[in-house]
Amino acid sequence: MDYAINELEQEVLNTTRELAQKKIKPLRAEMDAKEQFSKEMLEEYKKSGIFGLWLPEEYGGLGGGITCLAMAFEELSRACAGLALTPGTSALGAIPMYLAATKEQRERWCPDLASGKKLWAFALTEPEAGSDATALKTTAIKDGDYYVVNGAKHFISTGKEADFYTVAVNTNPSRGARGISLLVIEKGTEGFSFGKKEEKMGIRSNPTYELIFENVRVPKENLLGSEGRGLLYLQETLDYSRPGVAAQAVGIAQGALDVTIPYLRTRKQFGQPIITFQALGHKVAELAAKTEAGRAMVYNLTHRMDEEFLPAVKNALANGTTVHDELKKLKGARWTKYSAEAKLFCSNVAMEVADECVTLCGGIAYMRDFPLEKYMRDAKITQIYEGTVHIQKNEIITALIKEYASKEGEE
Amino acid sequence: MHIVACVKQTPKSDNVKIDPATGCLIRSGAASAMNPFDEYALEEAVMLKEQLGGTVSVITMGPPQAEAVLRDSIARGADKVYQLGDMAFAGSDTWSTSYALSKGIEKINGIEPVDLVICGKQTNDSDTGHIGPQVSAWMKWPNAAFVKKVVSVNEKSITVERLTEDGSEILELPFPCVLSVVKDINSPRVRSVKGRIAAKRAEVTKWTADDVAADKNKLGMKNCPTRVVKSFVPKREVCSANVEGATAKEKAAKLVEILKENKYI
Numbered sequence: 001m002d003y004a005i006n007e008l009e010q011e012v013l014n015t016t017r018e019l020a021q022k023k024i025k026p027l028r029a030e031m032d033a034k035e036q037f038s039k040e041m042l043e044e045y046k047k048s049g050i051f052g053l054w055l056p057e058e059y060g061g062l063g064g065g066i067t068c069l070a071m072a073f074e075e076l077s078r079a080c081a082g083l084a085l086t087p088g089t090s091a092l093g094a095i096p097m098y099l100a101a102t103k104e105q106r107e108r109w110c111p112d113l114a115s116g117k118k119l120w121a122f123a124l125t126e127p128e129a130g131s132d133a134t135a136l137k138t139t140a141i142k143d144g145d146y147y148v149v150n151g152a153k154h155f156i157s158t159g160k161e162a163d164f165y166t167v168a169v170n171t172n173p174s175r176g177a178r179g180i181s182l183l184v185i186e187k188g189t190e191g192f193s194f195g196k197k198e199e200k201m202g203i204r205s206n207p208t209y210e211l212i213f214e215n216v217r218v219p220k221e222n223l224l225g226s227e228g229r230g231l232l233y234l235q236e237t238l239d240y241s242r243p244g245v246a247a248q249a250v251g252i253a254q255g256a257l258d259v260t261i262p263y264l265r266t267r268k269q270f271g272q273p274i275i276t277f278q279a280l281g282h283k284v285a286e287l288a289a290k291t292e293a294g295r296a297m298v299y300n301l302t303h304r305m306d307e308e309f310l311p312a313v314k315n316a317l318a319n320g321t322t323v324h325d326e327l328k329k330l331k332g333a334r335w336t337k338y339s340a341e342a343k344l345f346c347s348n349v350a351m352e353v354a355d356e357c358v359t360l361c362g363g364i365a366y367m368r369d370f371p372l373e374k375y376m377r378d379a380k381i382t383q384i385y386e387g388t389v390h391i392q393k394n395e396i397i398t399a400l401i402k403e404y405a406s407k408e409g410e411e
Numbered sequence: 412m413h414i415v416a417c418v419k420q421t422p423k424s425d426n427v428k429i430d431p432a433t434g435c436l437i438r439s440g441a442a443s444a445m446n447p448f449d450e451y452a453l454e455e456a457v458m459l460k461e462q463l464g465g466t467v468s469v470i471t472m473g474p475p476q477a478e479a480v481l482r483d484s485i486a487r488g489a490d491k492v493y494q495l496g497d498m499a500f501a502g503s504d505t506w507s508t509s510y511a512l513s514k515g516i517e518k519i520n521g522i523e524p525v526d527l528v529i530c531g532k533q534t535n536d537s538d539t540g541h542i543g544p545q546v547s548a549w550m551k552w553p554n555a556a557f558v559k560k561v562v563s564v565n566e567k568s569i570t571v572e573r574l575t576e577d578g579s580e581i582l583e584l585p586f587p588c589v590l591s592v593v594k595d596i597n598s599p600r601v602r603s604v605k606g607r608i609a610a611k612r613a614e615v616t617k618w619t620a621d622d623v624a625a626d627k628n629k630l631g632m633k634n635c636p637t638r639v640v641k642s643f644v645p646k647r648e649v650c651s652a653n654v655e656g657a658t659a660k661e662k663a664a665k666l667v668e669i670l671k672e673n674k675y676i
Contacts, residue, residue, distance in 0.1 A: 011607040018601045049603040062604055 001292065003299035008064050009071060015048050016072045020079035028080035031205035032374055037161050038205060041083050045116055050076075050087045052114030055098075056313055059110035065306035065313075066240055070247035070298055077251030078258070081378035082205035084248065086119070089158040089206070091244070092386075093120030093166050096182055096237040099327075100225035103320040109164070109184070121162035123153040123211055124234065131391050133168065133234065134177035138213060140169035147171065147183060147223070149216040152195070157385070159209025160194045163187050167211070168234060171227045180230035184222040191216035202377035225324065235336065236324065240305065242339040242386055246298045249343075249350035249382040253291040256375040260284070260357040263364075280360055287353045294346040301338050337399035344392035347382035354379040412465030414456040414527045415516055416489065417546065418449040420473050420480040421536040429642050436536055436642075445480045448531025450487070451592050454599040456529050457488035459564065466490045466523060470515050472500055472508060478615050486602035486610040493519060497619040502632025505537075509545030511630060514623040516550065520587075527569065530591040532557055543591025553588045559595040 004010040023044045031038050045051060053068040055061025062068070069091055076084035094113050097120070101109065112118040129136040138151025149169055156165070165185045172179030185192055195210030225233055261284060264275035275281055312326040319326070354376040358365040365372040383389050422428075422441040430437050445453075456467045469484040471477050472495040481492035495515050503511065519525060528550070533540035540556070547554030557574040562581060564570070570583045574593060584590075602610075620627055628634055654669070656662035670676045 007608060007611075008604070011604045014607060015601060015604045022601055044601065047600045047603060049605050053604065 001295065003067075003295065003303075004071070005067075005303065008062060009067055012053060012064065012068045012071050013075060016050070016075035019044060019048055019050075020075055024076065024079040024083050028083060028205070028374070029368075029371065032080075032082060033204075033368075035199065035204040037158075037207050038083055038086075042086055042116070042119075045087050051090060051116035054091065055110055055114040056317060058317060059106070060114040061110075065302070065310045066243060067299060067302040067306050070244050070302050073244050074247040074251035074254075074295075074298075077248040077378075078255040080205070080374075081248060081252050081381070082203040084251070085157060085203060085206040086161075087116075088244065088248065089122065090116070090120045090162070092237075092241050093122040093158075093162065093164065095240055096122070096166050096233045097164075097184060097224055099236055099240075099324045100182065100229075100233045100322055102322060103316075105221070105224070118163040119158060119161060120164045120166065121156055121158045122237075123156050123165045123167040125153060125155050127152070127154055131388060134180070134231070136168055136170060136180065138167065138169045139173055140171050140181065140183055140218065142171065142220070143217075145220050146217040147220060149183065149185065149191075149213040149218055151213050153211040153213075154195075155198065156209050156211050157203075157206055159207050159211065160187075160197075161207055165211065166224070167213075168230055175228065177231055178228050180234075181227045182224040182230045182233055183218050184224065185213070185216065185218050186222075189216050189218065201380060202374070203381050204377075225322070233324065236327075238386060239335040239339045240309070242343040242392075243298055243302050243305070245382055245386050246294065246339075246342040246346035247302075249346035249379065250291060250294045250298060252350040252375055252379045252382065253287070253294065253346075253353035256354045256357040256372060256379075257284070257288060257291060259370075259372050259375070260360055260365075263361050267361075283356060283360060287356055290349045291353060294342075294349045297342045297345060301335070301342055305335060334399075336395055337403075340387070340392040340395035340399075343382075343386065344389055344396070347379075347389060350379040350382050351376075412459065412463045412527070413468065413523050413525050414459060414465065414529060415468045415470060415519055415525050416449070416453045416456045416484070417512055417528065417530045417542065418453060418469055418471050418480055418484060419446045419534050419536075420444070420471065420477040421446040421534050429644055431643065435639070443476070443479070445483050446531055446534045446536070448533055448535065448592075448594065450531075450599040451594055451596055452529040452531045453484055453487050453489065454597045455561065455590075455592055456527075457600075458597060459527070459561070460488070463564065465526075468493065468519055468523075468525075470495065470512060470519065472496070472503075472511050472515070481615050482610040482613060483602070485613040486606035487600070488603075488606060491616070492613060493616045493618060495618055495620075495623065497621075497630075499620040499625075499627050499630045502635070503630055504635040504637045505539050505541035505545060506637065507630050507635050509542050510549055511620070511623070511625055512542070513546050513549035514620075514625040515618060516546065518618065518623045524587075526586040528552070528587070528589040530589070532591045532593050540591070543589055547589035550587075550589065553584045554590070555582050555584055555588070556591045558590045558592045561596070 004013055052061035053064045057063050073088050126136050140147040140149045167183050167185050169183050170179045171181040191214045193212045195212050198208040265273050267274050308330055312323050315326040316323045358376050364370045420443050423444050428437045460467050467489045468491040469489040470493045471480055484492055495511055500511055530543035543556055544554050555571050555573050558571045559574050560572040562570040562572055568583050568585045572579050572581050654662045654666045656665055
């Protein structure tokens with residue numbers, strides 16, 4: 001079912017479906033096999049306006065919100081979760097900037113972000129700080145008008161290809177988690193280099209790199225928000241970005257079904273199409289129902305988010321304030337629990353659907369020539385990045401405990 | 412830079428049927444779209460605009476429903492769209508059609524001087540490949556057909572590579588000029604989100620034969636110099652023959668003989 005509720009959302013679906021069909025499908029197998037980033041797809045995304053979907057017209061965007069972003073990511077991932085990450089990770093890297101940036105910073109960065117001229121990436125994970133983001137060791141020590149950054153990030157999506165990296169650093173190590181801040185570091189800055197390129201199980205057309213910072217001098221104008229508030233912005237970012245991963249997972253599940261159902265209809269054994277065997281048909285029905293449930297969960301959430309996000313953006317532009325501050329003024333709901341629920345549920349659905357589809361189709365689906373095993377490899381990442389399924393459960397139970405604790409004695 | 416792309420609404424490629432009684436295409440009820448070759452013409456126009464700045468205008472001649480192909484052109488990056496629609500145009504052959512288009516282009520040229528006209532190399536419904544060269548003849552502007560690449564472009568001229576039967580040649584044409592392009596020239600983009608929304612709101616300028624000061628004695632079926640005598644779907648025949656011989660070498664020699672006999676080589 002389509003969840004588009006306005007013209008823009010409908011045209012986002014139409015555009016991304018055509019992109020998937022005409023541009024992504026002919027490329028995906030080769031890019032996956034070669035583990036290669038596609039500059040060709042980057043150009044196609046630029047031309048079709050994908051990078052600016054969620055940014056206001058003032059910066060050359062289309063004025064959509066989190067829903068448009070999620071819809072695009074679902075439809076592109078339905079064809080290839082790896083190639084979909086080019087606009088996906090650029091949005092992820094830019095969301096913290098967009099939330100915390102001053103008017104000047106927005107004007108400096110948003111036009112090139114919206115056109116796709118500059119790609120963004122998100123750099124939080126370190127060798128010893130994965131699920132525990134507070135353990136990060138990269139430091140940024142103030143020196144006059146600069147921060148001097150030292151440390152390393154790893155497993156960074158769209159590494160080397162991206163132009164701007166939103167990097168979580170500690171500006172005051174003595175304060176621990178309260179010293180975490182966000183800096184925007186531009187590729188090409190002296191002392192900023194790329195380490196190992198990872199070889200991966202899935203999403204192989206998106207390059208994953210290690211980032212190395214050796215006495216990198218970053219101008220203080222590149223600090224997002226204020227020092228020590230990094231974790232707050234990161235949590236807010238993940239609240240808005242996790243529904244995107246959930247949407248990607250729904251796209252992967254749908255893409256696997258798109259391959260599986262036609263095959264089961266034509267494949268004959270024992271003299272009949274195998275989809276007519278009830279054991280298989282019922283399995284497909286269950287998978288389709290779960291996929292649809294995931295989709296409903298995502299767009300119900302993003303539409304509610306947009307009811308706040310879009311007015312906050314409008315106010316920030318009108319008042320010259322930050323989106324983060326305007327969200328607070330609107331008494332912004334905390335989406336953490338709902339975002340975590342959507343990501344938990346949908347990523348598990350994607351893995352289950354892809355896995356079961358391979359089993360349903362049998363031997364052919366295990367072969368690289370058949371476009372199904374890739375869905376199974378790609379699905380796995382949705383259970384891991386932007387917080388593993390276990391971290392999502394932590395988010396949910398923490399929220400639930402707070403929710404019920406605050407109700408105590410209310411009866 | 413002002414570029415005019417000529418487009419036509421034709422039946423979708425997988426959907427062309429011919430009425431055996433009249434020899435005409437059955438257009439009613441058939442899904443239609445932009446002639447696929449014209450997508451390349453329009454894409455090239457939009458790419459040149461992005462590179463050099465300027466305006467892309469699109470013109471089509473056709474019945475009221477052909478407006479759809481002009482809205483589609485907006486979605487693909489065109490700025491202004493013009494439709495020639497008049498019963499006087501009905502049944503025109505390529506000579507008449509290119510005359511009507513040239514009158515339309517003349518009028519567009521009066522609004523903003525035209526530098527370049529780009530057509531697809533042919534349509535998928537009548538396949539003639541006449542329109543580009545004929546428009547250039549009516550306009551008395553230079554022409555290059557079967558263009559596969561724009562080599563370079565400056566303020567005064569454009570240099571292109573065109574396919575010939577046994578290779579290619581490079582030509583420099585002064586502006587204004589007319590090109591018709593082949594599919595090798597680019598890979599048409601997917602219609603952008605912004606373009607799709609603009610397409611619905613775009614204003615389509617509609618002109619009759621009188622609006623473009625066309626001589627009605629040159630228009631319509633009764634004034635055309637050519638007639639379609641018959642069109643038909645060719646019968647598909649498959650035939651095969653086995654080449655006998657003891658060794659591969661012997662078989663190859665016999666095969667060459669058969670090919671020579673039939674003047675294939």
